[in-house]
Amino acid sequence: MSWFMGIDIGSVYSKGVVTKDFQLVASHIIISGANYRTSAEAIRTELIKKGNLTEDDIANTIATGSGADNVYFASQKANDIVCTARGINNVFLQTRTVIDIASQSTRVIRLNEEGIVTNFTVSEKCAAGGGRFIEVIANVLRIDLSDFGPLAAKSSSPITFSTGCAVFGESEAITRVSEGVPKEDIAAGVNKALASKISSLVKKLKLEEPCAVCGGGALNIALVKTIESELNTDLLVPPQPQLITALGAAIIATTSATPESSEN
Amino acid sequence: MYFAGVDIGSTMTKVVLIDKSSNLLSTIKGPTGPEHRQLANEVMRQALEQASLQIDDISYIVATGYGRLNVPFADRQITELSCHAKGVSSLFPNVQTAIDIGGQDAKCMKIANGRLINFVMNDKCAAGTGRFLEVTAATLGIRLEAMGDISLKATKKIQISSLCTIFAQQEVVALLSRGEKLENILAGLHDALASRIAALARRLGIEPDLVLTGGVAKNIGMVRAIKESLGCEILVPEEPLLTGALGAAILAKGIYMKAVVTGEALPTKARRLEKATFFSQEHR
Numbered sequence: 001m002s003w004f005m006g007i008d009i010g011s012v013y014s015k016g017v018v019t020k021d022f023q024l025v026a027s028h029i030i031i032s033g034a035n036y037r038t039s040a041e042a043i044r045t046e047l048i049k050k051g052n053l054t055e056d057d058i059a060n061t062i063a064t065g066s067g068a069d070n071v072y073f074a075s076q077k078a079n080d081i082v083c084t085a086r087g088i089n090n091v092f093l094q095t096r097t098v099i100d101i102a103s104q105s106t107r108v109i110r111l112n113e114e115g116i117v118t119n120f121t122v123s124e125k126c127a128a129g130g131g132r133f134i135e136v137i138a139n140v141l142r143i144d145l146s147d148f149g150p151l152a153a154k155s156s157s158p159i160t161f162s163t164g165c166a167v168f169g170e171s172e173a174i175t176r177v178s179e180g181v182p183k184e185d186i187a188a189g190v191n192k193a194l195a196s197k198i199s200s201l202v203k204k205l206k207l208e209e210p211c212a213v214c215g216g217g218a219l220n221i222a223l224v225k226t227i228e229s230e231l232n233t234d235l236l237v238p239p240q241p242q243l244i245t246a247l248g249a250a251i252i253a254t255t256s257a258t259p260e261s262s263e264n
Numbered sequence: 265m266y267f268a269g270v271d272i273g274s275t276m277t278k279v280v281l282i283d284k285s286s287n288l289l290s291t292i293k294g295p296t297g298p299e300h301r302q303l304a305n306e307v308m309r310q311a312l313e314q315a316s317l318q319i320d321d322i323s324y325i326v327a328t329g330y331g332r333l334n335v336p337f338a339d340r341q342i343t344e345l346s347c348h349a350k351g352v353s354s355l356f357p358n359v360q361t362a363i364d365i366g367g368q369d370a371k372c373m374k375i376a377n378g379r380l381i382n383f384v385m386n387d388k389c390a391a392g393t394g395r396f397l398e399v400t401a402a403t404l405g406i407r408l409e410a411m412g413d414i415s416l417k418a419t420k421k422i423q424i425s426s427l428c429t430i431f432a433q434q435e436v437v438a439l440l441s442r443g444e445k446l447e448n449i450l451a452g453l454h455d456a457l458a459s460r461i462a463a464l465a466r467r468l469g470i471e472p473d474l475v476l477t478g479g480v481a482k483n484i485g486m487v488r489a490i491k492e493s494l495g496c497e498i499l500v501p502e503e504p505l506l507t508g509a510l511g512a513a514i515l516a517k518g519i520y521m522k523a524v525v526t527g528e529a530l531p532t533k534a535r536r537l538e539k540a541t542f543f544s545q546e547h548r
Contacts, residue, residue: 127429165390
């Protein structure tokens with residue numbers, strides 16, 4: 001009974017982790033799909049299998065993300081900002097600012113020395129401010145999302161998008177493709193546009209170092225590099241950055257189930 | 265004496281031919297493709313054919329719209345704002361406010377005595393333009409032209425909470441899977457766009473008569489939704505797509521007539537239509 005589960009149901013991907021003694025034991029990621037409830041169940045089943053566990057081994061489960069309500073087997077729901085903060089704190093103890101680049105939005109969170117959230121901001125309700133912009137353009141370029149970063153990294157002259165809208169950006173990308181502009185320059189242009197939006201979001205909260213980046217967007221190494229040069233700082237990138245929020249949920253599951261005294 | 269206005273919009277290309285009394289001789293609409301110059305030639309040829317005229321018969325040609333620089337035979341380029349204001353006030357002499365909603369932008373214009381005096385526009389966010397309806401129509405698998413009619417059958421309006429076209433697209437899919445009725449979703453989509461247009465128009469101040477033009481004005485559901493959002497009567501021309509091209513033709517006439525009166529020399533381009541060869545070999 002010393003394993004803990006965190007499940008993060010996002011708009012596109014659902015992530016789950018199992019931890020023991022604050023260490024990652026197993027993780028699983030699936031597409032959220034149309035039925036969040038079955039996605040949550042599938043993650044639980046898979047996590048238990050991967051960890052060689054039984055359902056009874058899980059002492060506590062916490063759910064987070066926009067679809068957290070669908071994780072009926074969780075004991076509690078936790079706010080995703082708090083989960084991201086806890087997750088990053090578990091990986092990089094000193095983190096003072098964390099940028100979470102998700103599909104639906106980008107969130108910037110400030111933490112104090114104790115890892116407690118002191119402030120946060122979320123990108124406007126606009127697809128051009130989150131990873132969705134990359135998904136849309138990857139579709140235009142007919143490339144896999146995982147190839148987007150490596151492709152963009154090859155570019156020496158990224159294009160400049162004349163629009164701040166993902167829908168108009170899509171048309172613009174199609175036009176550039178038809179003009180024969182290399183794919184890498186278009187991909188790098190998307191990273192540039194997104195990085196500038198994200199950087200202004202960070203500047204709004206004032207950057208305090210060290211700064212970490214997580215969420216699916218952090219898998220795009222070229223994007224991370226572009227944000228680094230915009231902010232003029234080095235970013236900490238955790239392994240499997242898309243799991244950080246689920247990890248935070250598992251940490252909260254641990255601390256909320258264990259008596260305060262044993263936390264030290 | 266004949267005059268022509270060519271309006272190359274993001275979605276549609278329009279040509280209007282008029283005579284010296286501003287009577288409409290011919291109007292042509294065609295979808296704007298990637299080859300603006302070819303298309304301009306082609307729609308012009310069709311318009312001339314319809315009016316049984318030759319290109320040499322046209323005294324002056326004005327091009328407008330965002331593709332106006334791609335009309336090789338145009339004598340002058342004039343912004344679509346001026347052309348719309350002129351076209352709308354020729355049809356509705358008492359117009360004071362005009363709203364034009366196209367596939368790529370939305371413009372609100374203040375007009376006094378047939379002249380543009382102020383405007384606001386949105387070309388930054390697809391959610392405030394006709395593109396919002398185009399994208400959601402594609403998601404719902406219905407024809408753009410059918411959207412308005414279906415929306416009028418709504419028994420309730422489902423509020424669309426997303427401000428972004430891409431997120432609205434996703435919200436619509438979720439609403440459908442929840443079993444919401446198509447007409448109720450559509451009514452909500454129309455209201456969402458209308459409220460953004462209304463916010464834009466209010467920045468300028470609304471005075472009657474209010475005229476709605478652009479492709480979106482052909483959507484009866486949008487006319488209803490904007491009317492409710494603004495709480496005032498809305499006039500719609502018979503051919504709401506053509507006001508820009510019509511204004512361009514009327515301005516062409518004005519420029520030419522003024523030159524005749526003052527005796528000034530008016531340079532014109534060669535009256536020659538290139539042969540339209542769409543997607544020619546060299547482009548492949």
